[in-house]
Amino acid sequence: MLIHTGIIEGAGFTGGELIRLLLNHPDVELEFITSQANVGRRIDEVHRGLYDETDLCFVAEGELETLDVLFLCTENAQSEAWLRAHAPLPEKLKVVDLSRAFRVKESIADDADDALASLRREFVYGLPELNRRAICDARFIANPGNFATGILLGLLPLARNLMLNGDIIVNSIIGSTGSSERSATLTSFSWRSDNISVYKPFHHQHLSEIKESLRQCQTSFNSNIVFIPYYGNFTRGIFTTIVLKNKVALGQLEHIYEDYYEEDSFTYLSRKPIDLKQVINTNRCLIHLEKEGDDLLITTCIDNLLKGASGQAVHNMNLLFNLEETTGLSLKSTAF
Numbered sequence: 001m002l003i004h005t006g007i008i009e010g011a012g013f014t015g016g017e018l019i020r021l022l023l024n025h026p027d028v029e030l031e032f033i034t035s036q037a038n039v040g041r042r043i044d045e046v047h048r049g050l051y052d053e054t055d056l057c058f059v060a061e062g063e064l065e066t067l068d069v070l071f072l073c074t075e076n077a078q079s080e081a082w083l084r085a086h087a088p089l090p091e092k093l094k095v096v097d098l099s100r101a102f103r104v105k106e107s108i109a110d111d112a113d114d115a116l117a118s119l120r121r122e123f124v125y126g127l128p129e130l131n132r133r134a135i136c137d138a139r140f141i142a143n144p145g146n147f148a149t150g151i152l153l154g155l156l157p158l159a160r161n162l163m164l165n166g167d168i169i170v171n172s173i174i175g176s177t178g179s180s181e182r183s184a185t186l187t188s189f190s191w192r193s194d195n196i197s198v199y200k201p202f203h204h205q206h207l208s209e210i211k212e213s214l215r216q217c218q219t220s221f222n223s224n225i226v227f228i229p230y231y232g233n234f235t236r237g238i239f240t241t242i243v244l245k246n247k248v249a250l251g252q253l254e255h256i257y258e259d260y261y262e263e264d265s266f267t268y269l270s271r272k273p274i275d276l277k278q279v280i281n282t283n284r285c286l287i288h289l290e291k292e293g294d295d296l297l298i299t300t301c302i303d304n305l306l307k308g309a310s311g312q313a314v315h316n317m318n319l320l321f322n323l324e325e326t327t328g329l330s331l332k333s334t335a336f
Contacts, residue, residue, distance in 0.1 A: 003321055004307055006062045007071045008082060009033040013177045014098055015073040016047040023053055025314065025328035027321075029127030032062035059241075063291045069317055072097040087115065094320050096313045102142040103209040126316040128311045128325070129153060129264050130213055135319045138281035143316065147172050147229060148206040150240040153212050153267055153285045154300040157219035157260035162251065163246060168223055172240040174199075176237060197231040213335040236305055240297040250291040251332050259285060265325040266307060266315070273286040276301045282320050283311035283329045306331065 005022055005202050007015060010033040022030045033043060035058040042057050044050045064070065064086065070080050070093060079101040089095070102123035124138040125131055127149065129146055135141060144152070158164050197310050204227055214221045232239075246253065257269040263332055267285045274286040283306045290297040318325050 001027075002030050003027055003070050003115075004029050005066050005071065005317075006031050006064070006067055007033040007073060009035055009072070009074045009078065010043075011046050011058065012073060013039050013305060014309045016049070017305040018071055018073065018313060019043060019047060019054070020050060021310055021314045021328055023050070027323060027327060030056065031066060032056070032059050034059055034062060038062065040093055047276050064093060066325045067093055069094040069096065069320065071095075071313060072099060074099055076101040083119065084116060085318060087119075089197070094166065094317075096316055097123070097141065098143045098309060098313055100205060100209070101144075102140070102143055103144065103148075106208070106211055106212050106253065109334055124252070125209065125213060126312065127152060128211065128315055128319060129261065129267055130156060130216065132319065133322045134206075135316055136322070137160070138273055138320065141313075141316045141320070143309065143313045145206040145209060146174070146238055146304040147204065147227075148209050149211075149308050149312065150238045150285065150300045150302045151175075151206075151210055151227075153302075154240060154242050154287055154298040155210075155214060156217055157257045158244075159214045160260060161187050161256055162218050162220070162225060163248070164214060164218055164221050164244070166223055166245045170227045170240065171227060171230070171245040172238055173230055173232040174235045174238045174304055175236045177236050177239070178231075179310075192231070192233045193232075195233050199229045199231050201228045202226065230250075234276075236280050236303055238302050238304045238335070239276045240300045240306060243302075244296055244298075246296040247289075247294050250289060253289055253291075253296070257289065261287075266329075274301055277301050279307070280333055281306070282331045282333045283307045284333075 005028055008281050022028045038046055038058040041061045043054050076099045079097050079099040085094040102120050123140040124134045126141040126143045167278050261267045266283050270288045274288045279301050280303050285302045288299045318327050
């Protein structure tokens with residue numbers, strides 16, 4: 001039986017990658033893709049990498065009653081506005097929201113009875129390595145942020161073992177597809193080439209979901225996270241380094257990470273140093289550990305459009321519908 005899917009606002013980088021995955025997923029029928037700015041245009045006219053893969057055109061609205069799952073590729077405020085405007089949703093419809101509108105629950109007041117606040121409580125944070133069982137039983141999924149995914153996968157095994165008790169220093173560099181396509185300066189070749197820029201140091205919006213997720217594993221977690229993100233001069237991927245104090249021997253830490261991710265389909269500990277190109281065009285996260293005295297260096301890398309966004313959204317869909325987790329995601333990295 002096919003899973004009937006729709007996408008709201010699928011004209012951006014994330015939407016394009018999601019369309020590619022769903023068109024090639026053996027258990028999916030893609031019914032419609034909306035884009036208010038591109039109504040009537042062919043999908044492969046906007047996403048030129050999909051040339052001749054679909055005859056679909058962007059529409060203004062789609063029929064929700066025919067769907068099993070809907071992906072929201074909207075901006076944060078637009079996700080909230082869209083859900084308000086279309087409430088109540090059909091009872092069988094599941095939703096995967098790729099914005100950050102519903103990722104953080106700690107911001108909801110205990111006495112909040114607004115309809116959207118109530119809906120927010122139903123969203124499960126969609127990081128399978130943290131919430132697989134809850135995702136399987138959920139109806140609404142808040143897909144994690146791309147920076148948050150790489151950072152959390154580097155820290156969750158330590159949190160599970162109550163080892164996050166001091167300052168954490170994080171540096172992440174992301175490719176140009178981590179920016180909105182509307183940010184012409186940030187994504188243009190002339191600006192990105194031979195350049196690097198700091199982006200929202202100390203106060204990046206993903207910090208809230210990172211801290212909340214770490215507290216889910218280690219309720220005592222209250223460490224300071226100094227997070228410095230960078231724009232890099234490449235197209236895809238996020239390369240992250242995390243430095244913190246830890247007295248445990250490297251070999252023991254490696255076993256802790258391997259045990260934590262033993263049943264996960266896409267996250268691996270590498271005993272050798274890792275490179276960003278190893279994960280580009282895949283849904284994988286690679287992790288590497290190094291120690292110098294009590295200083296622990298954790299390196300992670302992901303493809304920001306796949307494991308950091310659309311690939312993870314499809315992974316969540318597979319869990320929602322009891323499919324093999326890797327279905328439609330057996331993507332291979334480039335050889336060079």
